[in-house]
Amino acid sequence: MKRMTLAALVLAAVLAARSAAFGAAAxxxxxxxxxxxxxxxxxxxxxxxxxxxxxxxxxxxxxxxxxxxxxxxxxxxxxxxxxxxxxxxxxxxxxxxxxxxxxxxxxxxxxxxxxxxxxxxxxxxxxxxxxxxxxxxxxxxxxxxxFEKSVMRLHEPAQYTPPAGAQSLPINLAMNVPLAKCRLDGAPGNFMIDTGANSMVDIYPEFLAASELHKKHAVYRMPVYGLGGSVDSILLRADTLEFASSTLKGFRVYAHAANPLNSMIDGLVGTEILRRFTVVLDYNRRMVYLTPNAHYEDPWQEERAGLTALRLDGDYVVVSVAQGSPAHSAGLEMGDKILTVDGRPAAETGISGMRTLVRQPPGAVLSLTVDRGGEQKTIAITLADYIKQ
Structure with a gap:
C-alpha cells in the first residue's frame, strides 16, 4: 500500500511538471x-x-x-x-x-x-x-x-512552451497577418495562414503567373465572394502543398484575378487544410506549431455542384455556374432565382443549408426549382468531383 501511494505521488509529480512545462491554458x-x-x-x-x-x-x-x-x-x-x-x-x-x-x-x-x-x-x-x-x-x-476536440485554448505568451514533437512553421507578420513559406506544386511562396478562409488554398495573380499552374492543370472559371464583393477566379486541383514538415496532396486551389492585400502575399492556406492539425499560433515567437490530428487523412470537404448563390433583395439568386460542372451540365444558369431546394422553400434552406447540400458525396442529387424570366423550371444536379488534376 505504501509503495502504491509513493508511485501515485511520483506520477502526480510527473503530470504536474508536464502541465507546468507546457503551461496550463488561461x-x-x-x-x-x-x-x-x-x-x-x-x-x-x-x-x-x-x-x-x-x-x-x-x-x-x-x-x-x-x-x-x-x-x-x-x-x-x-x-x-x-x-x-x-x-x-x-x-x-x-x-x-x-x-x-x-x-x-x-x-x-x-x-x-x-x-x-x-x-x-x-x-x-x-x-x-x-x-x-x-x-x-x-x-x-x-x-x-x-480541431479534433473543437476547443480553443489561450495561453499566456511568457509562460507557454511549445508542444514536443510539433512541426514548427516560422511566420512573419505582414499587415498584421501571419505569413509562412510554403511550396505549391514545388513553387515557393509566402502564404497567409488564414483561419477565416474556409477553402483549402487560394493564390493570387503574381504567384499564378510565376508558377504557371493554370498551364499544368485543368481549370474551371468561378467567381468568389467576400465582404468586398466578387472577384473573378479559376478553380484547379493541385498536386502537392509542402506545409511545415507535411505534404498534402490532391486539393482544390482558387486562383483569384486580384490580390486584395499586396504583392508580397502569394496566397493563403485555409481551414480545410488547418483543421487536420492542432494549430498553435504564437505571434510572440513568430511561429506556428502544427500537430497532425485524427482528421489528417480525411477526404477533402468540397462543393460538388459548381454553383454559387447569394441572397439579393430577398431572393436566392444564382450568381455563378462553373463551366463543365454538374450544375452547368444540368442546365442551371446565372440569374436563375432559386425557389425550392429538395422540395423546401429556399428561404428555409438558406445559403448555409445550400452550402451543406452541395458538399454531399458524389452521386447525390440536388433538386432545384428556379424562376427564369417568369418561367419555373426543375433542375436535378447530380453531384460529382468535377475538378480534375
Whole structure:
C-alpha cells in the first residue's frame, strides 16, 4: 500500500511538471466548426450580450456587425480602409470596451473596432455572426486551436512552451497577418495562414503567373465572394502543398484575378487544410506549431455542384455556374432565382443549408426549382468531383 501511494505521488509529480512545462491554458472554450469557419459563442462586448464570434487570423482588426454596434450605443470615431476579398472597403470605426468570453476577459481593445455587415439578415453570403476576432486576439495570447476536440485554448505568451514533437512553421507578420513559406506544386511562396478562409488554398495573380499552374492543370472559371464583393477566379486541383514538415496532396486551389492585400502575399492556406492539425499560433515567437490530428487523412470537404448563390433583395439568386460542372451540365444558369431546394422553400434552406447540400458525396442529387424570366423550371444536379488534376 505504501509503495502504491509513493508511485501515485511520483506520477502526480510527473503530470504536474508536464502541465507546468507546457503551461496550463488561461482560458479554454469550445468552438463550433461550420463550413470550416471557427465560431465561439457567449462572447460579450462592453459587458453586454452573448454574441457569436468568428476566429480569423486573416483579419487585421476586430470587427462588429455595424447594426449591433449602433444598438449597443458604440460611438463611431471615423472610417478606415480595409482590404477584403472582392475589393477594399471603408469601414466605420467604433470605440469599444472590454471583449470577454464566458465572462473571462479576452482583450481590452487598443485598436479601433471596425463595423461591417456580418449578421445573416444584412450579409448576402449569410455569415450569421456578430463579431470577428482578428489580430488583437492573437497579439494578446498564444492561441491553440484543437480541431479534433473543437476547443480553443489561450495561453499566456511568457509562460507557454511549445508542444514536443510539433512541426514548427516560422511566420512573419505582414499587415498584421501571419505569413509562412510554403511550396505549391514545388513553387515557393509566402502564404497567409488564414483561419477565416474556409477553402483549402487560394493564390493570387503574381504567384499564378510565376508558377504557371493554370498551364499544368485543368481549370474551371468561378467567381468568389467576400465582404468586398466578387472577384473573378479559376478553380484547379493541385498536386502537392509542402506545409511545415507535411505534404498534402490532391486539393482544390482558387486562383483569384486580384490580390486584395499586396504583392508580397502569394496566397493563403485555409481551414480545410488547418483543421487536420492542432494549430498553435504564437505571434510572440513568430511561429506556428502544427500537430497532425485524427482528421489528417480525411477526404477533402468540397462543393460538388459548381454553383454559387447569394441572397439579393430577398431572393436566392444564382450568381455563378462553373463551366463543365454538374450544375452547368444540368442546365442551371446565372440569374436563375432559386425557389425550392429538395422540395423546401429556399428561404428555409438558406445559403448555409445550400452550402451543406452541395458538399454531399458524389452521386447525390440536388433538386432545384428556379424562376427564369417568369418561367419555373426543375433542375436535378447530380453531384460529382468535377475538378480534375
Amino acid at each position: 482560458h479554454e472554450a469550445p468552438f463550433t466548426l461550420k463550413h470550416n469557419n471557427i465560431f465561439l459563442d457567449n462572447v460579450t462586448l462592453s459587458g453586454q450580450g452573448a454574441y457569436r464570434a468568428m476566429i480569423d487570423t486573416g483579419s487585421t482588426h476586430n470587427l462588429v456587425d455595424v447594426d449591433l454596434a449602433k444598438s449597443l450605443g458604440l460611438q463611431p470615431t471615423g472610417k478606415l480602409p480595409v482590404a477584403a476579398t472582392g475589393g477594399a472597403l471603408e469601414m466605420p470605426a467604433f470605440a469599444a470596451d472590454l471583449i470577454a468570453l464566458d465572462s473571462a476577459p479576452l482583450m481590452q481593445p487598443d485598436m479601433p473596432l471596425l463595423g461591417g455587415p456580418l449578421r445573416r439578415e444584412s450579409a448576402p453570403i449569410e455569415q450569421d455572426m456578430d463579431l470577428i476576432l482578428g489580430y488583437p486576439l492573437f497579439r494578446r495570447w498564444v492561441v491553440e486551436l484543437d
